Amino acid sequence: MDAPLSPGLYIVATPIGNLGDITLRAIATLRGVAAVACEDTRITGKLLHYLQIKQKLIRYDDHASEATRDHILALASEQPVALVSDAGTPLISDPGFKLVRAARERGVSVTSLPGPSAAIMALTLAGLPSDRFLFAGFLPSKDKARRDALRGLASVEATLVLYETAPRLADALAAIGEELPGREVAVARELTKRFEECRTGSTAGLIAHYAANPPKGEIALVIAPPGEPAAVEHDIDALLRAALATDKASQAAAAVAKTTGLDRKVLYARALELK
Structure with a gap:
C-alpha cells in the first residue's frame, strides 16, 4: 500500500x-x-x-x-x-x-x-545536436510576428525546439527557410502514436513532402543550430519540381539555393532541363 x-x-x-x-x-x-x-x-x-x-x-x-x-x-x-x-x-x-x-x-x-514531454522526445529523435537546446514554445500565428520571433532566435547558439499545429506547418517551414536559411529541420508528429513520424531535411523538401502528404496531429519542430552543415537533400530534382510548380526557373533555383546552400547557377541549369 x-x-x-x-x-x-x-x-x-x-x-x-x-x-x-x-x-x-x-x-x-x-x-x-x-x-x-x-x-x-x-x-x-x-x-x-x-x-x-x-x-x-x-x-x-x-x-x-x-x-x-x-x-x-x-x-x-x-x-x-x-x-x-x-x-x-x-x-x-x-x-x-x-x-x-x-x-x-x-x-x-x-x-x-517526471514523465512524457513532446519537446524532449522530438529532440531525441531528430539526430541534431542535443547538448544545448532552447525550447521556444509555439510560434505566433501571424506571419510578421512569426518572422520577428524567428529573427530573435537566429543568433541563439543552440538547437531550437518549437511546437506547431498541422494547419500552420507549411507557413512555419517557409518562414524558417527564409529567416534561418540552410538549417536542417526535423518535423516530429503523432509522437508515441501509431503513425509516429520524424522526418528531417531542408525546409523546401519538407514543404514539398507535406504538400503532397497533409499532416495531422500535434507537431514538434527541431531546428539545427547556426553553423551546422546545411541540410543535405538527396533529391534536388524533387525540390526543384515543387518550386517550379509555382515559380519561374530562375525563382525556383534561387529558392532552392537559399534553402540548401547549393550553387544557384547549377540549380538554374537543372531547372531548365526539368521544365
Whole structure:
C-alpha cells in the first residue's frame, strides 16, 4: 500500500498519446491526492477512467481566475493536490506557471513528477545536436510576428525546439527557410502514436513532402543550430519540381539555393532541363 501523500502541489506528467507511458508514480499520486487540477475535465476524466481512478476535478487553464488559483492553493496547503495538463508535462507550453509561482510564494510544497514531454522526445529523435537546446514554445500565428520571433532566435547558439499545429506547418517551414536559411529541420508528429513520424531535411523538401502528404496531429519542430552543415537533400530534382510548380526557373533555383546552400547557377541549369 502506498504511503499517504503530504500536503502540497504535485505536478504530474501524463501521456502525450500512448496511455502506456503513464508512470507508476503518477498513477499512485493521482490516486492519492484530494483533487486534480486540470486543463479540461473531459480529457483528464478519460485518463482517470482508463486508470480506474475516481477523483475530484478542478478546471484550471490559462483563463482561470485568481479565485480558482486561491482555492487550489488553499486546498494544497492542507491536502495533496495534483496538477496535470491535457497531455505531457504541465507548464511546458501548458498552464501552471502562475499556480506554481504562487504556491512557492505562499510556502506550499511543490513536487514535480517526471514523465512524457513532446519537446524532449522530438529532440531525441531528430539526430541534431542535443547538448544545448532552447525550447521556444509555439510560434505566433501571424506571419510578421512569426518572422520577428524567428529573427530573435537566429543568433541563439543552440538547437531550437518549437511546437506547431498541422494547419500552420507549411507557413512555419517557409518562414524558417527564409529567416534561418540552410538549417536542417526535423518535423516530429503523432509522437508515441501509431503513425509516429520524424522526418528531417531542408525546409523546401519538407514543404514539398507535406504538400503532397497533409499532416495531422500535434507537431514538434527541431531546428539545427547556426553553423551546422546545411541540410543535405538527396533529391534536388524533387525540390526543384515543387518550386517550379509555382515559380519561374530562375525563382525556383534561387529558392532552392537559399534553402540548401547549393550553387544557384547549377540549380538554374537543372531547372531548365526539368521544365
